[in-house]
Amino acid sequence: MSDNDFPTPSEFFLSVAMYKPYKWNDASLDKVLDLTKFTGSIDTYCVECKDRSLFVVQYPHISAVREDFHTKIQKPFICVIEAKCSRVKQHIACYVFRIHQKDGVTKIGQYPSAADAAKQELKNYRKVLTDEHQKGYTKALGLFSYGVGAGSIVYLRKIFEHLVEETYQEARKDEAWMSIHGEAYPTHKMANKLAALENFLPSDLVQHPRLYGFLSQGLHGLSEEECLKLFPMLRLAIEFILSQKLERLNAKQRREELEKLLNSTQT
Structure with missing residues (x-):
């Protein structure tokens, strides 16, 4: 080393x-x-x-x-x-x-334990992460803390793919995006999917295609050691997406609250 x-x-x-x-x-x-x-x-x-x-x-x-x-x-x-x-x-x-x-x-x-710490981190993302994936995130960190590479990555990969799918559903509402990417997107590997969604995902995330090359080749091709090295990168990628979703949700709620207050002054 x-x-x-x-x-x-x-x-x-x-x-x-x-x-x-x-x-x-x-x-x-x-x-x-x-x-x-x-x-x-x-x-x-x-x-x-x-x-x-x-x-x-x-x-x-x-x-x-x-x-x-x-x-x-x-x-x-x-x-x-x-x-x-x-x-x-x-x-x-x-x-x-x-x-x-x-x-x-x-x-x-x-x-x-790592699982204890994960509970605190999840408090920040409860608004934008389902109960099922919150449990999966906690299990992933617990497994990783005991040196279980492939098992921990399985949970993170499910969460990551779920978040990418949510982003895709959001992108589908954009006619301009659909005219360019709509037909080909379902056939793309993960790296190409992220490239197509670059305007809807955190820029820092899209700039590192090496991570998604690992995901595209499948976990069966990765050793335990490779999975353990991949884990922190995939975890950060998930947190990038969750942070952006949370920021957008909070901004939307503030706009709605402001609009509500403005409307109340006009009545």
Whole structure:
């Protein structure tokens, strides 16, 4: 693994799947030290507060210098990073890692879980995501947190395809769009569908066709490792679409409220 591929402490806490080992080389050993000596804040969900919060790590797990650490990692050891909620110090977030020179760094436990954090994120999207897909999103994050690549991607793919279909139904109401894309669209692969819907989707989303090439070839052609790498990208793609849908819905509601108020002043 290159130095650039080795996760940061924040990535280890919040996005790295459990039970997946990350090996390091001499160049990235300092990044392992950064994890074990981490002090700072972690922005995540607090189960007790039922909201996002900053959790503060005040005391590093290890204070060893690089040379001493090199000796310590010859045998496996457990590193526990504990952080306190900035709102209520009795509320704790905890991350547990197994570290070994031969096997690498493996996250073997965390609290709150990825599924707990997903519940908070879903609060923002309840207006624009069905109950069925909210449950699927939570299951996907739970599976991913345990290092299940293909299973987690199946749920995300269903959500993504549902959102693209919703966008297509919206585009069909546009006569100009239908005259250009209407006949060919149903036969397109996913990458071409997104290109056809570029005026209806977030621009950042349409600019990365590599992601949709994976989806077009089918999940059966992807290894577990490839699915785990694909997961964060597909998750962000879904959140791009949901954020845009939510923004448009809120804008529509504001316009309707303004129109209602204006009409009330004329009566």
